Amino acid sequence: MILFSRQRMALAATALTFALTGCGANMISSSATQGSAISAGVPLEGTVFGGQQPVSNATMHLYAVSTSGYGAASTSLLTKTVTTTSTGSFSIAGDYTCPTGALVYIVATQGNPGTASATANNSALAMMAGLGTCSSIAGTKISINELTTVASVWALSPFMTSYSAVGTSATNVQGITNAFATINNIVTVSTGTMPGPTLPTGATLPTTLINTIADILATCINTVDQTGGGFSSDCSSLFSYTPNTKGTPTDTIQAAINLSQNPAESLTSLTQLISAIGAPYQPALSSPPTSWTLAINYVGGGLSNPKAIATDASGNVWVANNGNNSVTKLSDIGAASSGTNGFTAGNISAPTAIAIDAAGTPWIANSTNTLTHLTATGTLTSFVTGGGLNAPSGIAIDSNGDIWVSNAGNSTLSEFTSGGTALSTTTGYTGGGLNLPKAIAVE
């Protein structure tokens, strides 16, 4: 009976997808800045589906993330109780105010995932979808299901302790903003399907693994509490395999959080919870993965035999391409801005190392015994020679902003000012047992 039900729900979900087509609002922006002003909430509506079946009577929550600490309590925004209808629909018509710029996410808890009994309820049910900034969610249709939940939890994992506690430090709003953006790489929130609208061309999403985790969550979501109270046996099983240091979870989001944060947890047991045939999200794994980590593979932007990688304060990723004498710049969501051949300014040549300075501009060590200093947009700042460079192998930037290079060619160190002036002589700094060093780090 249970399996049957799931199939019906899958059909319904397909119908809903069609219904949403044409609404046009199928992605969530996450580029707005945090602010303190409060604006009246725009109307929000959508559906809550569990295991591809509508969840009725689910309680809706709208949260703004905290900026007072990692995993700090979110701010609940709704001013009245909103529940889903029998078709799993909900509508929030301005029943909240929203701090301008705040990152918000929506959570559905409890509810009846489509059983015959009208009063049945699944108290373990919790699903979510990360939305983005308040100002960007107007008119958005939201399809909350296990996929939006997995995408949201895994992207926001470093910032989450529970569905009601998502927060970052005051100095890392960019980090959580980027994390919200990543959700859109994985899932299209408006439809509740993969991939996300922003996933770069050529990127590979681990859809099978995501489906598998969604299916695992659905084993609980698609059940109701036992008569007389208590989680369903499926939920209890799920929770028993997804503990954290504080114990077993009591809702499915918490279970997901625990998995994302302990990716090697109960790989086999959890995999065995799902039936390959009856799982609502397909394809799914039939054997355990090596971990519950979700990894996306990006290509393009000139990537070619990459030898070194570094991130900057905006979340951009810089890669030194030894294969084509270039540097690739990927955005925080993996979108290349370095063209198809990478940045090549400044005689980049078989680069071996890259470091981003405090100003966010990259320094690249070239095999030609030179350094290339680019701007954040990949144009040349300076081309540096001298200072004893000899087969440079590593770059580090000290607290003064000076550039340090390990020279594998002659076992020396070179030092340059942030302006590119050599501080070391042509013989470099020697001694200390340097022996064709390949890496360098500063405290």
Added chain:
Amino acid sequence: MKNFQKAFCCAFFFPVLAMSGSVFAQTGRGPVPSRIVNSVDNDRVTRLEGNTHPFARPEFDQGMVAAQMPMTHMLLVLQRSPEQETALDQLMAQQMDRSSANYHHWLTPTQFGQQFGASDADVTQVTGWLQSQGLTVDKVSTGRVTIEFSGPASQVQAAFHTEIHNYLVNGEAHFANASDPSIPEALTPVVAGVASLNNFFPKPQLREGRRVHRDPRTGAITPVDDGATGPDADFTRTNSSGYTIQDVTPYDFATIYNLLPLWNSTPAINGAGQTIAIAGESAINTADVTAFQAAFGLPSNTLTSIYPNGNPGIDKNNVEEQELDVEWAGATAPGATIVLVAEATPSSGSTAGFQLAAQYVIDNVETVKATILSESYGNCEQSLGTTGNQALNTLWQQGAAEGISIFGSAGDEGSAGCDSSSVHSLNPSTKGLNVNGISSSPYITAVGGTDLNWQTATLGSAGATSPYWSTTNASGTQATALGYIPEVAWNATCTDPYMVTFFSAASAEANCNSLAKMTNGLSNLAYITGGSGGVSACTTVSSRGVCSGGYAKPSWQSGTGVPADGKRDVPDVSLFAGSGLPDGIPGSSYLICFSGTGGAPCTYSNSSDVTFQEVGGTSVSAPAMAGIMALIQQKMGGPQGLANPILYQLAAAETNLAACNSSTVTNGNSCVFYDTTSGTNAMVCTSGDPNCTVNTAGDKYGVLSGYSAGTGYDLTTGLGSVNAFNLVKAWSAVPSPTMTFTIPNKTYGAAPFTVAASSNSTGTITYNLISGPATISGATVTITGTGTVTIEAFQAPSGGFLAGSITTSFTVSPVATSVTWSPSTTTLFAGNAIGTGILDASGSVAGTIAYTATLGSGTPTTITSTSTLAQVGVYTLTATLTPTNINDATSSTTINLTVTSAYIWAVNPAGSISEFYGNSPVTSSAVSGGGIGAAVDNGNNLWTINAGGNSLAEFNSSNALIKAGITGGGISGATNLAIDGSGAIWLVNSNNSVSVVSNGSAFTPSTGYTGGNMSSPSAVAIDISGNVWISNSGNNSVTEILGAAAPVVPTATAVKNGTLGARP
């Protein structure tokens, strides 16, 4: 033993000399530099012009003197360097400037000699030369103004390249040099000349009246000497013509000039405690003084005598002068001590005894204790000659610098200073206008003469009662004066307006020509007698006797009536100087007691025969004024120096001159001076002689253009006579000027500029450089360097204000420079050499640049490019430019240098690490462990993968291996590592997996994390959202593990902020 003692003695003696030399240097002025630089060569001589006496003329020449004739008391006059003159002028101005530290800071004679005399070496040179010429050096004056020497005429002639001849002039035998003397050229920087080589001496400036006696019973006065010349007189007598003679006793004088309120005040201002020196040439009969005081009710004061060169005895030519000096100085200051300092004038001498006596007083002021000096001699400037004038001027200047108030007779020759007043028969002037050079110096107060003019009111009315005199003598004092009596210029000759009226003549010229025809002598008034005055115009005399020069007008000599002649004018002040008039003419005279030559002893004690001597002249007014000065000095409590600056300012303060006109002023006035406005010192002269004006054709005699009394100052009576009470009272009230003086600060290189002080006084302001890098010429300052310049504005006394001064300072700033600093870096590792890249400052001008480093608010330390800074922190580096040009300003610029303490690790693939601290290795050799990748955590520990890639090592910042090998978690052929915000180490394995080590142990399963199409991962990085990024060298891709790590601060930012391995 004896020799040893002698040597020891000498050795001991020299250090004492040396010590005294150093004490001298400590007075603030270094030893005077010597000025005689060339060797003395008797064949290279300089002729001293204007030192031949006017009477040394062929018509008087009696031939050369005997070669062996002794000559004594010759004075070699020394002169100061221009620098000394300037310094002395400045000091003397300051002595009269209340705002100066040197106000009334009088010098001792020794100080004067040390500061303003010739150097020891120069004196030795000069005295050595005199001795080499066979002459004897008798005395070098303490003030080093003269050297007295003597020797036979032959040696004098040889030494000075002249001849000494005998001359017979008007029956008097003299010797004199026949031509201007010469001295060796080498000595001229120091030697001004030889004061005189003749014995034409100054004459006492007294005019003797009659010797009279009074019958104390009847009061009848009869002349004792009814001689053929001179007037009869008494002090209350009606003569045969029925006209009254009114003589002046001390109490008469005190009544007329208002001394009595001073004498009678409590305490009495009568000269008590003050000492007046009389410079003279004769001893006196002190019994005369006692008798004088007893007769006229004066107390018996203290009289002492000093004979520096032996008792001169009673000298008939000078004894009466000295007695009147002593008696009348004491008569106006009855409480003062009178010191007679007398030195004889031997016939062999070339310098008058009174001058040597005055020099003694001035050279020994500390022992004589007289700060008031009076002399009553006269010799015109022309007769004194160039050097003679210099000798006196420099002597009086020394005295003034010592605080001595010096008074001298202006002279009794009217305007005919070179003619004789001692001839009382026909004796018209033949030598023209001249002044008495002994008192024409600016450093002496020239006291002129007035006559009492009470007769005009009774003229032609025989027996009329004068309103000015009582008809009976006051008991005890014999005084009859009732109060102030109008005064006119003293002139006892035919040119006197009173005489012209008396004799009913049409004019002075007519009167003189008429009287000149009288032969009985009694009424022959065509001679020279009257208060002297005129313009100093003959301090320099040419070898032909032509006058030039004259003392420049002193700054203090200004005011109504003072001629704008640029010259010193005399007299300064006048007092009664009458000696009576010829028989039959009403008049007045001073009385003295004089029992000297030619009469009966002064016998006031003999009630049956009281005898008096009438006497007058500026000989009396000078000591009388000296006595008044003693009252001032007593009131002020100390020496006042030259009286003139204050006398003139007191006069200037008297704005209502008309109220003090001596002809109309009444008793009870507030006048300090009684302005004499009538009378003249014009004298009869012979037609055709210099300055002689003849208005009526055929007249044999004319009138020598002289000077008439007028409003304010005039060249007959100066400022007039004084109301002593008002004078003493006003003395201290002369205000100092209120001056303001500022000069804005300058920058070196500024153009010369003028300065100007302002003042409520109109006195001339002169500017002196006190200190600092500048020169001043007039009011124009030229800057010569940088620093503080102090300039004094000195204002001469004028218009009722004393001298004043004010100093101001301004700063001359160096020219601004700048230092430009563009260091290659502003950061440095602690302990690393600073390097030339940081210390690269350059100056805007040439110079040296020095650097200092200051940590926080600490003490600056000098640094060079090789210096190291051990402590971490932000240092202020200062580059200071010291320009080569001293007039360029030092400038500095600072930068901040951040010194950090940081370790750098390099990882060697062979399996070791090398740690550096800045550019210096921490250890000389590598430390085993690690070898692949390098990452530093929040504890500043280094994580690196051991060679082979299968385990992870941890080192602390002291280069110690903490964890040798962490394995597990799938670590396998790891190629790189990164640290997340929780300190977890992320490794990428060559088997396309990721391992995590957290809290020191593997976190990942044995397979590590896989997926994401990892392929030969080459590097790993964590982002701010907790995503793990892996570069795949195997498939040209990047893998992102979503949210698996703790967000981490980007590496460079973390290093900078100390947040490595921490969450943002």
